[in-house]
Amino acid sequence: MWSSRLGAFLLGCACLLAPPAQAREYDDVIASGYVRIGLYRDFPPYSYLDRGEPAGVDVEIGKRIARGLGVRFEPHWITPDENLEDDLRNNVWKGHYLDKNDEQPLVLKRLADVMMRVPYDRDYSYMRDSTGEVINEQVVMFGPYQSESWQVAYDSEKIDRVSTMAVFQYHSIGVEVDSLPAFYLTSGFQGRMREHTRHFASVPEAFAAMRRGEVDAVMGMRGEIDQQLAQVASGRYRLAENGFPSMGKQSWDLGMAIKHSNRQLGYAVEEIVDGLIRRGDMAQLYRGLGLHYALPAFYRDTAN
Incomplete structure (x- = not known):
């Protein structure tokens, strides 16, 4: 029992002393030759493994982002935590010491350069805690690409x-x-x-x-x-043709997230995704996978 408590104590000390994981800036991504795209694991039809290979619509969008940047696509698999704020913290701006899938738990998990399937919602982006602090101030949520x-x-x-x-x-x-x-x-x-x-x-x-x-x-x-x-x-x-009375929000826009200090990468990715949508490539990508595509509100509003 003593040895297990000592181990837990040392692990806690290591977690407190280790610096947070560093998000890579635009120049780092381009120089490395690859971009890490954050994808939820085991989440068909959006992102999952099919015979050991990454598959799903978010994977395909990630590959097009990589192609637009002129680098290689690398999946960064995300296991959902208790809430989205935890997922953003662990995968976009800080990292996590106790990744259950990591063979080296004392080493910070690498961060995603871009995280997919994040709500594009102003109220959520600027949500505050009980002290008045913005909960997601370390994150920029941008680039709506689909309405779900x-x-x-x-x-x-x-x-x-x-x-x-x-x-x-x-x-x-x-x-x-x-x-x-x-x-x-x-x-x-x-x-x-x-x-x-x-x-x-x-x-x-x-x-x-x-x-x-x-x-x-x-x-x-x-x-x-x-x-x-x-x-x-x-x-x-x-x-079915029905709606869902008293359910509240029945459709919502989805976009991407980056660390707040890496806006240059966000601008480049946003331009690529915007082009996919405006050229009709995004809708064609969804149709090719047997999925219905609905434009985000931003594009529906600007089209009217």
Whole structure:
């Protein structure tokens, strides 16, 4: 017991004394010949490994960013922490001493040069803590590249049509455990859908259960649902038409994040991504992966 306590004490001392990981500036990235793109691991269809190779729409965008910079693409895999602020701190501006996937836990985990799939939301970017300090002051969130939303897919042999969530008072629906849809379906509407809500480890697992006849529908992010429908390639499973009353924000824009001191890299990346969107390359990339593409609000507003 004494030796374990001593080890924990020494580890804590090492963590306190070690300097924070250094974010690489634009010139460092170009000189190195590669850019580290921060991607959430095991998160299809956005970023995951397919037969050992990085795959997903964020991976493809990362490769195009690297190509635009004239450097090599290098994935920086992110295991989600308790919240997004932790993910930004651990992967964009400070680093983490206790990375469970690191064989050398006393060595700071390397930082991503650019992190993908970060909310592009002014209120979140400038959110303050109880003392009035800006929580994400070390981070710049920029470059919206996609609008995401919630979606329901259903088995048309079990349900004729889903135009309202009221049908799930009588039909079962699968959701990812601890997700916003799980909370919405079990807590809203005076709990009338709670007993028909089934929880799964992921949206793909929920969709597999629907194919086995265990649930009649699945709710998840539009991209997750699109990927599952593309893999099934059957008219039996369809997209619902309904909205989600009392859910609050039902669609949101996604962008990227860099450390606040590395704006030059951010400007270069933003220009590349902006070109992809305005030329139609981004929409084509999504379509090529069987995914629906929705423009972020910034581009919808400027188009009007």
